Amino acid sequence: xxxxxxxxxxxxxxxxxxxxxxxxxxxxxxxxxxxxxxxxxxxxxxxxxxxxxxxxxxxxxxxxxxxxxxxxxxxxxxxxxxxxxxxxxxxxxxxxxxxxxxxxxxxxxxxxxxxxxxxxxxxxxxxxxxxxxxxxxxxxxxxxx
Numbered sequence: 001x002x003x004x005x006x007x008x009x010x011x012x013x014x015x016x017x018x019x020x021x022x023x024x025x026x027x028x029x030x031x032x033x034x035x036x037x038x039x040x041x042x043x044x045x046x047x048x049x050x051x052x053x054x055x056x057x058x059x060x061x062x063x064x065x066x067x068x069x070x071x072x073x074x075x076x077x078x079x080x081x082x083x084x085x086x087x088x089x090x091x092x093x094x095x096x097x098x099x100x101x102x103x104x105x106x107x108x109x110x111x112x113x114x115x116x117x118x119x120x121x122x123x124x125x126x127x128x129x130x131x132x133x134x135x136x137x138x139x140x141x142x143x144x145x
Contacts, residue, residue, distance in 0.1 A: 017138075026138055029131035030090050033097050037083035044076025055117075057110040086131070091139055094132025101125040 017023045043049045053068035064071045082100055086093030101121050108118035
């Protein structure tokens, strides 16, 4: 079999997958959960979008070494890594982002006045779980049975 035949044969299932609504949902979630954590992670170093240290619960600030801004630098690195994990391995990255969001929710629920953001992040957590499950499903479909 020539490489042209192999390339054409393997491209056909990929094109067919693009018409599958479940696969389209996977691509949308994968893109969103790659881009958003990376952008939010980068912003932890600039505070252009918001003053991020305000979102660190005082009890967490007391536990972690350094200032709240220094903690946000660590958070930024973790978020960038999480976004890259989603890009490379969404079956794992989706769960990583979901776990990270669970931690953020705990943080936000312990700061009065941030319950609305915690609820929003709960919705994002559900989306990250959906991403991980869709990625697992589509990975399993590609495996020979």
